[in-house]
Amino acid sequence: MIRNLQDRIHIAGGVEMPGFGLGLYKAKAGEEVYRAVRFALDAGYKHIDTATFYKNEADVGRAIKDSGVPREELFVATKLWPTDFPNARETFEKSLVALGTEYIDLYMLHWPGTDEVLRYRAWDTILGLREKGLIHATGVSNFIADQLADMKKQTGEFPANDQVELHPWFQQRELRSFCKKNGISVTAWGPIFHGHLSEEPLMEEIGGHYGKTAAQATLRWHIQNEIVVIPKSVHQERIISNADVFNFELSAEDMERIDALDGKQRFSWDSTKFDGDAEKARKNANK
Numbered sequence: 633m634i635r636n637l638q639d640r641i642h643i644a645g646g647v648e649m650p651g652f653g654l655g656l657y658k659a660k661a662g663e664e665v666y667r668a669v670r671f672a673l674d675a676g677y678k679h680i681d682t683a684t685f686y687k688n689e690a691d692v693g694r695a696i697k698d699s700g701v702p703r704e705e706l707f708v709a710t711k712l713w714p715t716d717f718p719n720a721r722e723t724f725e726k727s728l729v730a731l732g733t734e735y736i737d738l739y740m741l742h743w744p745g746t747d748e749v750l751r752y753r754a755w756d757t758i759l760g761l762r763e764k765g766l767i768h769a770t771g772v773s774n775f776i777a778d779q780l781a782d783m784k785k786q787t788g789e790f791p792a793n794d795q796v797e798l799h800p801w802f803q804q805r806e807l808r809s810f811c812k813k814n815g816i817s818v819t820a821w822g823p824i825f826h827g828h829l830s831e832e833p834l835m836e837e838i839g840g841h842y843g844k845t846a847a848q849a850t851l852r853w854h855i856q857n858e859i860v861v862i863p864k865s866v867h868q869e870r871i872i873s874n875a876d877v878f879n880f881e882l883s884a885e886d887m888e889r890i891d892a893l894d895g896k897q898r899f900s901w902d903s904t905k906f907d908g909d910a911e912k913a914r915k916n917a918n919k
């Protein structure tokens with residue numbers, strides 16, 4: 633279990649990943665992202681999670697450069713969107729330029745996509761970039777266990793990390809145990825309920841027992857379950873307070889009460905059907 637904001641976990645390929653990071657989905661490109669990353673780096677965060685889909689890599693790169701934090705102290709994660717699978721190499725190179733870096737610590741397929749030929753062709757490109765040292769760890773996101781198993785079958789290895797929706801309402805227990813068995817680390821996206829934190833009164837109640845907020849209690853639940861977290865905020869006070877989770881411990885009883893929330897709600901698309909057309913998926917979800 634990580635003990636502070638800089639603590640790293642070992643992931644496949646000999647890479648060490650800080651177990652706590654800043655997420656940037658829906659942070660507005662420009663000053664909002666730039667300031668959030670600066671706040672996080674000032675607060676001691678070492679892990680930044682972005683994606684080409686978020687359209688904010690250049691602001692992340694600018695903030696990292698201006699922060700003066702040495703690149704080797706940081707862990708920068710970004711992702712390849714399914715519609716970019718046919719242009720994996722070019723898209724990766726654009727990410728490098730935007731982020732102002734010579735390598736990416738963790739590069740992920742953002743979704744499996746529905747075209748397996750394109751998926752594995754993109755993955756092959758990623759493995760080649762890893763060979764060249766341009767990517768340190770190769771990961772995926774939103775892969776279910778069957779898709780991870782298929783990757784092993786097709787390519788001979790599992791990805792180092794799977795980043796999936798995971799929070800007390802959607803605990804992904806089967807996937808977590810599959811990943812644990814196969815040496816795949818798990819990162820939670822939406823760790824504090826993907827913006828719905830205030831709708832779960834139990835977190836505030838439990839946080840209150842420890843003089844902590846609902847967000848802190850939720851993040852602590854992840855940490856005690858050895859799940860990597862990347863909560864998103866663009867507000868300095870939240871960025872600081874979200875990371876203030878290393879000076880208390882949830883009791884076994886409180887962990888169990890949170891465990892009992894599983895199954896209430898999930899927010900993600902279906903990983904076996906989503907082809908990367910976000911607009912189409914949103915329309916279908918609203919039907």
Ligand SMILES: NC(=O)c1ccc[n+]([C@@H]2O[C@H](COP(=O)([O-])OP(=O)(O)OC[C@H]3O[C@@H](n4cnc5c(N)ncnc54)[C@H](OP(=O)(O)O)[C@@H]3O)[C@@H](O)[C@H]2O)c1
Pocket residue numbers: 654655656657658681682742773774795796820821822823824825826827828829845847848862863864865866867870873874
């Ligand atoms: N791989 C994927 O497909 C995928 C999908 C979604 C997300 N992600 C990654 O995972 C990261 C985290 O997930 P997420 O952004 O979906 O959800 P999240 O981190 O669970 O929740 C973010 C929301 O919580 C608010 N918030 C932050 N701190 C708070 C606090 N202390 N009290 C109350 N509200 C608080 C944020 O608002 P403010 O910013 O206004 O504070 C924002 O609305 C993303 O940013 C992204 O990097 C990946």
